[in-house]
Amino acid sequence: EVTYPQKRLEEEGATVTVIGAAPAGTKYTGKFGYPVLSHATISAVSADEFEALVIPGGFSPDYMRRSVPMLNFIVRMLAMDKPVAAICHGAWMFCSARDPQTGRPVCDGYRCTGFAAIKDDLINAGATWVDQAVVVDRAIITARTPADLTPFCHAIIQAVASKLA
Numbered sequence: 001e002v003t004y005p006q007k008r009l010e011e012e013g014a015t016v017t018v019i020g021a022a023p024a025g026t027k028y029t030g031k032f033g034y035p036v037l038s039h040a041t042i043s044a045v046s047a048d049e050f051e052a053l054v055i056p057g058g059f060s061p062d063y064m065r066r067s068v069p070m071l072n073f074i075v076r077m078l079a080m081d082k083p084v085a086a087i088c089h090g091a092w093m094f095c096s097a098r099d100p101q102t103g104r105p106v107c108d109g110y111r112c113t114g115f116a117a118i119k120d121d122l123i124n125a126g127a128t129w130v131d132q133a134v135v136v137d138r139a140i141i142t143a144r145t146p147a148d149l150t151p152f153c154h155a156i157i158q159a160v161a162s163k164l165a
Contacts, residue, residue, distance in 0.1 A: 001056040008153040047076035057088020065096040083159040085141035095125035
């Protein structure tokens with residue numbers, strides 16, 4: 001959920017920056033042991049520098065959603081109408097990131113999907129749950145599981161291309 005989108009976006013010519021809450025160079029390890037090194041810490045980047053944001057699933061969203069700077073980054077990207085994509089448990093971030101005007105979760109009023117275990121969280125946050133591989137609603141792109149990585153990446157690439165056109 002990290003490596004495949006990273007490689008697909010790089011194949012399309014994107015510069016991918018892995019952002020973590022810890023200092024740049026921190027090694028994050030997925031559930032299958034694949035290491036990913038961060039390029040930057042969230043405190044050193046600005047949403048102005050990026051065209052899109054991709055949030056992986058797995059265990060990472062449970063940690064990232066506890067980071068106020070991570071949540072604020074999502075809010076800023078959406079306020080700038082930049083694509084923010086999340087797969088699997090990544091959509092949890094949309095439940096925790098809050099609109100500064102209303103205090104409501106940023107997914108409130110959006111159609112979303114994700115891993116089945118977070119369905120109730122998304123609904124309780126005001127999203128409309130849709131059980132399909134990929135859901136694109138305005139700037140929010142969501143996908144269910146790693147089985148949906150190919151259409152997920154296609155949706156991200158299309159969203160970024162349409163913004164840059």
